[in-house]
Amino acid sequence: MSPARTAFRFIGILVSIVAVFLVVPLVVALIENEVAARNAFLITIAAAAVIGGVFSIVFRSRVSDSVRPRDGFLLVASAWVIVAAVGAVPFVLSGTIPRYVDAFFESMSGFTTTGASILSEIESLPRSILMWRSLTHWLGGMGIIVLTVAVFPVFGRGGLQLLRAEVPGPSLDKITPKLAETAKIFWLIYVGMTVAQTALLMVGGMDLFDSLTHTFGTLATGGFSPRNASVGYYNSAFIDIVITVFMIMAGTNFVLYHRALTGRVRAIGRNTEFKVYLAVFGVAAVAIALSLFTSGTYQTVGESLRYAGFQSASILTTTGYATADFDLWPAFARAVLFLLMFVGGCAGSTGGGIKVVRHVTLIKQAIAEMRVFLHPRSVSHIRLNDNVVRKEVVFTKLGFIVLYLGMVMLTFLVVSTAGLDLTSAFTTALVTVGNIGPGFGAIGPTMNYGSFPDYVKWFLCFSMMTGRLEVYTVLILFHPRFWRS
Amino acid sequence: MSPARTAFRFIGILVSIVAVFLVVPLVVALIENEVAARNAFLITIAAAAVIGGVFSIVFRSRVSDSVRPRDGFLLVASAWVIVAAVGAVPFVLSGTIPRYVDAFFESMSGFTTTGASILSEIESLPRSILMWRSLTHWLGGMGIIVLTVAVFPVFGRGGLQLLRAEVPGPSLDKITPKLAETAKIFWLIYVGMTVAQTALLMVGGMDLFDSLTHTFGTLATGGFSPRNASVGYYNSAFIDIVITVFMIMAGTNFVLYHRALTGRVRAIGRNTEFKVYLAVFGVAAVAIALSLFTSGTYQTVGESLRYAGFQSASILTTTGYATADFDLWPAFARAVLFLLMFVGGCAGSTGGGIKVVRHVTLIKQAIAEMRVFLHPRSVSHIRLNDNVVRKEVVFTKLGFIVLYLGMVMLTFLVVSTAGLDLTSAFTTALVTVGNIGPGFGAIGPTMNYGSFPDYVKWFLCFSMMTGRLEVYTVLILFHPRFWRS
Numbered sequence: 001m002s003p004a005r006t007a008f009r010f011i012g013i014l015v016s017i018v019a020v021f022l023v024v025p026l027v028v029a030l031i032e033n034e035v036a037a038r039n040a041f042l043i044t045i046a047a048a049a050v051i052g053g054v055f056s057i058v059f060r061s062r063v064s065d066s067v068r069p070r071d072g073f074l075l076v077a078s079a080w081v082i083v084a085a086v087g088a089v090p091f092v093l094s095g096t097i098p099r100y101v102d103a104f105f106e107s108m109s110g111f112t113t114t115g116a117s118i119l120s121e122i123e124s125l126p127r128s129i130l131m132w133r134s135l136t137h138w139l140g141g142m143g144i145i146v147l148t149v150a151v152f153p154v155f156g157r158g159g160l161q162l163l164r165a166e167v168p169g170p171s172l173d174k175i176t177p178k179l180a181e182t183a184k185i186f187w188l189i190y191v192g193m194t195v196a197q198t199a200l201l202m203v204g205g206m207d208l209f210d211s212l213t214h215t216f217g218t219l220a221t222g223g224f225s226p227r228n229a230s231v232g233y234y235n236s237a238f239i240d241i242v243i244t245v246f247m248i249m250a251g252t253n254f255v256l257y258h259r260a261l262t263g264r265v266r267a268i269g270r271n272t273e274f275k276v277y278l279a280v281f282g283v284a285a286v287a288i289a290l291s292l293f294t295s296g297t298y299q300t301v302g303e304s305l306r307y308a309g310f311q312s313a314s315i316l317t318t319t320g321y322a323t324a325d326f327d328l329w330p331a332f333a334r335a336v337l338f339l340l341m342f343v344g345g346c347a348g349s350t351g352g353g354i355k356v357v358r359h360v361t362l363i364k365q366a367i368a369e370m371r372v373f374l375h376p377r378s379v380s381h382i383r384l385n386d387n388v389v390r391k392e393v394v395f396t397k398l399g400f401i402v403l404y405l406g407m408v409m410l411t412f413l414v415v416s417t418a419g420l421d422l423t424s425a426f427t428t429a430l431v432t433v434g435n436i437g438p439g440f441g442a443i444g445p446t447m448n449y450g451s452f453p454d455y456v457k458w459f460l461c462f463s464m465m466t467g468r469l470e471v472y473t474v475l476i477l478f479h480p481r482f483w484r485s
Numbered sequence: 486m487s488p489a490r491t492a493f494r495f496i497g498i499l500v501s502i503v504a505v506f507l508v509v510p511l512v513v514a515l516i517e518n519e520v521a522a523r524n525a526f527l528i529t530i531a532a533a534a535v536i537g538g539v540f541s542i543v544f545r546s547r548v549s550d551s552v553r554p555r556d557g558f559l560l561v562a563s564a565w566v567i568v569a570a571v572g573a574v575p576f577v578l579s580g581t582i583p584r585y586v587d588a589f590f591e592s593m594s595g596f597t598t599t600g601a602s603i604l605s606e607i608e609s610l611p612r613s614i615l616m617w618r619s620l621t622h623w624l625g626g627m628g629i630i631v632l633t634v635a636v637f638p639v640f641g642r643g644g645l646q647l648l649r650a651e652v653p654g655p656s657l658d659k660i661t662p663k664l665a666e667t668a669k670i671f672w673l674i675y676v677g678m679t680v681a682q683t684a685l686l687m688v689g690g691m692d693l694f695d696s697l698t699h700t701f702g703t704l705a706t707g708g709f710s711p712r713n714a715s716v717g718y719y720n721s722a723f724i725d726i727v728i729t730v731f732m733i734m735a736g737t738n739f740v741l742y743h744r745a746l747t748g749r750v751r752a753i754g755r756n757t758e759f760k761v762y763l764a765v766f767g768v769a770a771v772a773i774a775l776s777l778f779t780s781g782t783y784q785t786v787g788e789s790l791r792y793a794g795f796q797s798a799s800i801l802t803t804t805g806y807a808t809a810d811f812d813l814w815p816a817f818a819r820a821v822l823f824l825l826m827f828v829g830g831c832a833g834s835t836g837g838g839i840k841v842v843r844h845v846t847l848i849k850q851a852i853a854e855m856r857v858f859l860h861p862r863s864v865s866h867i868r869l870n871d872n873v874v875r876k877e878v879v880f881t882k883l884g885f886i887v888l889y890l891g892m893v894m895l896t897f898l899v900v901s902t903a904g905l906d907l908t909s910a911f912t913t914a915l916v917t918v919g920n921i922g923p924g925f926g927a928i929g930p931t932m933n934y935g936s937f938p939d940y941v942k943w944f945l946c947f948s949m950m951t952g953r954l955e956v957y958t959v960l961i962l963f964h965p966r967f968w969r970s
Contacts (some may be wrong), residue, residue, distance in 0.1 A: 040727075069859055335901035335910060339894055362887050369884030370964045373957055374554055380880055391876055392857075395865055398883055399854030403845050409824055416820035422925060423907045425820060440907060472858055479855045 005059045007075050010162075012055025014079050015146055018086050019048035028209075029128035029170040037126040040093035043273040048086055064433050070482065072162050073473050076145060083144055096129045101454050109449075110136030111144070112468035113224020113350065115320040115437030118450040118457070119175055122228050127209060130226040134213035140468070141220025141250075141285070141350040142190045149183045152173040168171040189257050190350075193219055197246045204239040218243050219250045221351045223320025223437040230445065231310070232323040240306055240323055244313045248281060251345030252319030272385050273346050273357040279315075280343060280356065284336050285312040308333070315340040320350040320437025327444035336441065341430045341439070352435030352467055354404055358397045360384065365394055399453055408433050411463045418456050432460045433467040490544045491561050495647075497540025498565050498633055509620055510575070513694075514613035522611040525578035533571055550679050555967065557647050558958050561630060565950055568629055569593040572621050581614045586939050593946040594934075595621030596629070597953035598835065600708020600805040600922030603942070604934040607713050612694060615711040619698035625953070626705025626735075627675050634668045659882055674742050675835075678704055682731045689724040693963040703728050704735045706836045708805025708922040714793070715930065719809040725791055729798045733766060736802030736830030747789035757870050758842040762801075762831050765841065769821050770797040776818040793818070800825040803837040805922025812929035819925065826915045826924070837920030837952055839889055843882045846868065850879055888956040893918050896948045903941050917945045918952040 022045045029038035033052065065452040084107045091103035102118045109116045110133055122130070139147065145162050194215050201211035213226050227233035231243055256274060259267045268274060288308035289301070298304040307324050314321045315337050326337060344353015361384060382389050411429035418427065420442050427439030438445040466474040477481055507530045514523035569592045576588035587603045594601045595618055607615070613930035624632065630647050658675060679700050686696035698711050712718035716728055741759060746754045774786070783789040792809050797804045800822050811822060828844065830836020846869060853865040867874050896914035905913065905927050912924030923930040934942065951959040961967055 003634075069861065073858075080663075146725065168760060224900065331901045331904045331906065331910065332898070334907060335898055338907060338911075339898070362883065363641035363878060363891075366884035366887035366891075369881055370957060370961050371966060372881075373558075373961055374964065374966060376554065380877075391880075392865070394883075395850060395876075396854055396857075396877075398879075402851035403855075406848075411819070413820055413824070416816045419816045421816065421908070422912075425816065426823075427907075472855060476855050476858055479852065480861065481856060482858060483864060 006071070007078070007257070008055050009059035009429055010075060010148075011079060011082055012052045012057075012059065014052070014083060014144060015048050015086060016052030016056060017144070017148060018083055018139075019045050019052055021135060021139060022048065022090070022132070025128040025132035028131045029126065030414065032127050034094075034126040034128050034463060037090070037094040037096070037128040038089040038340045040095075041132075043093055044086070044089045047089075073476050073482075074163055077465075077469065077474055077477060079145065080111065080469065084111050084461070084465075087111060087132075090132055091129065094129055096125055101117035101457050105457045105461055106133065106448065107136060108464055109437075110134075110222065110224060112435050112464040112466045113137050113141050113220045113222040113318070113352065114432060114435040114468075115217065116432060116443070116449050116460070116464070117224065117437075118448060120448050120450055122226060126467065127226075130213060131209070133224050134216040134222070134226070135218035137222030137224055138194070138216035139349075141216075141222060142187060142249065146186060147235070149180055185258055186254050189261075190219065193246070193249065197226060197242065200242045201239060204234075204236055204242060206234065206239065214243065215246075217321065218246045218319065219350060221247065221250050221319040221345060221349075221435070223314075225321060230322045237306055240310050243321065244310045246279075247313040247317045247321070249318050250279065251313075251344040251349045251351035253348035255348050270385060273360060276360050277346050277356045279314055280340075281312055284316065284340055285309040286334050288312060288329075288333045291330045294331040297329060297333075311337060312340060315436060316343055316351075316442075317345045317349075318434055318436045320431070322438060322445035325444065325446050327440050327446070338427070338430075338440070341427065341434055341436060344434060354401060354434075357384075358401060361394055361397050362401065364389075392406045400471060403475050404433065404467075407466050407471055407475070414459045415452075415456055418453055427462070428460070432463040435464060435467050491556070492563070494544035495560060495633075496564060496567055497537045497542075497544065497714045499537070499568060499629060500533050500571060501537030501541060502629070502633060502663060503568055504530050504537055504966040506624060507533065507575070507617070510613040510617035513616045514611065519579075522575070522579040522581070522613040524868055525575040525580075526613065526617075528578055529571070536789040537614055555642065558961050560588060561647055562950075562954065562959055562962060564630065565596065565954065569596050569946070569950075570912050572596060572617075575617055576614065577610065579614055581610055586942050587935070588935065590942045590946055591618065591950055592621060593718075594922075595619075595707065595709060596625035597920050597949040598622050598626050598705045598803070598837065599917060599920040599949045599953075600702065601917060601928070601934050601945070601949070602922075603933055605935055607711060607934050612711075615698060616694070618709050619701040619707070619711070622705035622707030622709055623679070623701035626701075626707060627672060630897050631668045631671060634665055639877050646773060655833060661700065670743055671739050674739055674746075675704065678734065678941070680733070682727065685727045688720075689721055690726060691719065691852050692722065699729075700730065703731045703804065704835060706732065706735050706802045706804040706830060706834075706920070708799075710806060715734035715807045722791055725795050728806065729795045731834075732798040732802045732806070733763075735804070736762065736834045736836035737799075738831040740833050755870060758831050761845050762841045765825075765828060766797055766801055769801065769825055770794040772821050773797060773814075773818045776815045776821075780800075780815040780818075780819075782814060796822060797825060800921060801828055801836075802830045802834075803919055803921045805916070807930035808925060810929065810931050812925050813930070823912070823915075823925070826912065826921060829919060839919075842869075843886060846879060846882050847886065849874075886954060888960050889918065889952075892948060892956055896913050896944065899944045900941055905936055913945070914948070917948040920952050922948060 022041055026038065029041055052342065084104060087110065088100065088103035088107035091106055092100055097103040097106060105118050119322040127325040129304055149162065197215040197218060198211045201214060202208065210226060214231065216222065216318040217224050225231060231240065232282055250272060256268045256271060285305065285308045288311065289304040292298050298307060309322045311326050326334065342354060343359065345351020345357045347355050347357045364382040365380065368382050371378055372380050408429045411433055412426050415428045416425040424443060425440030427441065428443050431437055431439040431443065443449060507526055511523065511526040511530065514526055530671055569589060572595065573588035573592035577580040577590055582588040582591060590603050613721065632806065682700040682703060683696045686699060687693065692784050695711060701707065702709050710716060716724065737759060741753050741756060770790065770793045773796065774789040777783050777793055778786055778789040783792060794810045796811050811819065827839060829838020829840045830841045832840050850865065851866040857863055859864050893914045896918055897911050900913045901910040909926030909928060912926065913928050916922055916924040928934060
C-alpha cells in the first residue's frame, strides 16, 4: 500500500471523527434554538462526513505496519493542520468569527490546548459555539491521533509511529503491548476524570454547560472559558480549589493513573518527575502567596494561597485559566509566574511546555558535570527513578530543549516586528509555543490576540502546533534531509 | 606544602600585582594634582604592598605541581573577591564613591568587565579615579590569574589548574606546552592590540587619556567610559568604526591571533566558531539597521548601519558601550539586541556570555537528534572544525548552559524582589551574568545601578563574578560534595 493511500485514508478517518464530535455543539444549538450556529454545524458536519467518508472508503485497506518515520511525521503534522482547518469552519459560517484567519487561530488554539483567543467578548456568543470551542480543547488534549488509534484499531504497529509523532516524549507503549488498548485505557481515564470534575463543579454551583466547558478546558490544560472573566467570574473558593486540583491532575503522567488503578500505588511515590512537579507547584504557590500577602494584594493568608495556588497550577500545567489579573500582581509574583512558563507539565500528561522530566534530566546532568570537574576521573552517569539514564536519552532531551527555545526565540522575533514591547513579545512566544494562553502586557489575562496583524496570527498558529507536537514532529519537516527521498 | 600555604602565597602575589598597577592612576593623580585621589591611591598601594609582600615572602615556596581541582576553584574564586575588594578601596578613600557596597560593585563590575556602574555623573570625577576604573577592565579582561602565571612562572603544572578555574572553557594549554609562555604570548598580543587601538583613537581626535580608557574598555569587552554619554559623546563615525572593529577583535579567540602570527592564517578561515560569530554579528547588524532605517530612526542607510553595527558588536561581545539610547529603538531592533545578550563572544576571547562555540555545539547536536528521528538506526555524532566532538565535551557544554541559565533565573528572581518590571529585571540578570552592562528599562544605556537596594547590589556582584568565571568555578563551591574532604 502506497504512503499516499495511507495518508488519504487516515485523513478521511480523522475528518469523520471530527464530524461525529461536531454533533455535540449541534445538539446545543438545537436546544438553545441558535439558528445561524445550527446551520453552520449542519453544513460543516455534512461536508466533513462526505469528504471523510469518501476518503476512508475509497482508500480502504489496512494501514501498513511499516509506516516510515518520515511519513509518520508528515502525516501527523498534516492531520493537525486539517483538523484545525475543519474545526474553524463553524466559527466563520455562524458569523461568530467572520474572518477565516481569526477562526483558524481560535481553532488551532483550541486543539493545541493553548487557550489563546482572538475574541474580546465571549459571553454573548452562541452557546453552541462556546461548546465547540471548549470541545476542541478536550479532543486535542488527549490527542486526536490517540483517539483515532483507540477507536479504529485498523492501525497496526504503524500506529505507534503516528502516536510517537503526536507525542514524541512519553512512551505510550509502556503500559501494555497492545497499542489500541493503551490508547483506549488513556481515553477511559480521561472520560472518567471528565465525569468526576463535571459533577464536582455542579456541586459547586455551576450549571451543566459551564461545568462541562470548564472541565474540558481543565483536563486538556486548555484554558478557554465561556466567561469573559475566566474562572474568576464565579468567585468561589470551592470551584477554584476543584479546578486547581484537576489542573494538577491533568498535568500528571497518565501512566501513573494506570499504575494506581492496577494496584501499583507505590510507583507514584517513587516517580521523580511527579515529586519534582508537585514541589515546583508548592514552592511557586507559597512564594507567590507570600508576595501577594505581604504586598497587601489580598488581606488574608488563605486568600493569598487560593489565588496563588490557582494561578501557579494554571501556568505550570499550561492551562491558562485566571481568577485574577495577575499582570497587576507585585513584580516578584509575576517573576515566579514568568519562570513557570518555562516548566510545563509532566511527560504523558495533557500539559504542554518543556515538561518537568526534561528539566530534571538536564539539571541532574549539569550537576553531574560539576562532579567531573571535582574528580576528573569520575563519570557523569545520572539516574532517574533508580535507573541509569542512557546518554542517548539525555541527548534527545537536550535536542528538544534547544529546538523548543529556538522556536520561542523565532516566534519572539516575528511578534516583535508587530511593534510589541519586550515583555509582551517574549511572553507571547513563551505562551504560544508552550500552549499556555495568557501572558503579560499586551496578552495579559484581560487582553486577547485579536489585534495582532494577520501574518503574526498565522505564525502563532504554526508556533502553537509546533509546541503541541513537541517541536521535533514539525521542525523535522525543515531538516535538509527530510525531503531527500 | 599545605594548600593553605599555597593559598596565602598566591593571594600575596596577586595583591602585590594590584599594588603595582595602582601606580598608574597614582601617576595620573599627581599630574592632574588630584589631592584626595592621590592620597587614596598612596594609602591603598602602601597597604596592598605590605600585605602582599608579607604574604608572598612568609609563605615563600614553590607552589605544588599538584594543586587539586577543588583547591584550584576555591583559590581562584577567593582571588577574585579579594582583588575586587582591594580595587574598591581607592573609590571609598577618595570620597568618589562613599559607600563600600557601591565601591565594591563598581570594582567587581570593572574586573569582571561587566561595565555596569552605580554612578550617574561620571565626567566630573577625578581623572585618576576614571583611569583606575578603566584599568580594572583591562586587568580583568585577560584574566588576573593569567597575568599572575605569566609574570610569576613559579607555578608549575599546578598553575594550569588555576587557569582552568579562571577560564574553564577554552584550553590555554593548546598553543604551547609551556604554560607561562602561553600566558605571556596572550598578554603580549593584548598589549599590542592596546597600543594599536590607542593610536587609532588618537588619530580619530581623542586625547591620550580618553584613548587609553576607551581602549581598556574595548579590548577587555568591559564598557566603562569616562564620558556620561559613553562613546556617543564623540559623535565620530571614525571612532565608532575603530571601536566596533576592536570590539569584534576582542571577542575573537586569541588562539587564532597566535596562529595567524605564526603563519597559520588559513586556520582562521576553517574555524567554525569564528565564522558563526561573524555571521551572527553581520545578520544582527543588518537586521537592526533595516529596522532603524525603515522606522526613520536614522535618515540614511549608512548611519543606520553605523549605529546598528556598533550596538550589535557591543552587546554580542558583551562590551556594553553605547552610541545611542537603544532602549528607544523600534521593538524589532530591541528584540535582536535582547537575543544577542544570550550569545556572547568566542571561547578564548575576553568576551563573556554563553559564547558562540557552546551554541554551535548544542544546535548541531539538536539537528543531529532530528536525523536520529528520521533514521532511527543512525548515530548522532557531530563535527566541529572537521573533528568529531566527543560526547563528554557536549555534556560539559550542556552543563554550562544549564548552570548559566539557572544563574540568570536566580538573579532575575532576586532582582524582581526589588520591584522591577519583567523587562528590567530579566535583562539585569542577563547583562550581569553575561558581563555586558547596560540592558533595557531601569538599567538602559542612560540609566545606572545606583538605585538598587544593597542586598541586590551584593547579589549582582556574585552574579557578575559567577559569569566571569564561567559559572562552574563559583557554583561548584555549592555542590554538596565540595566541602566533604
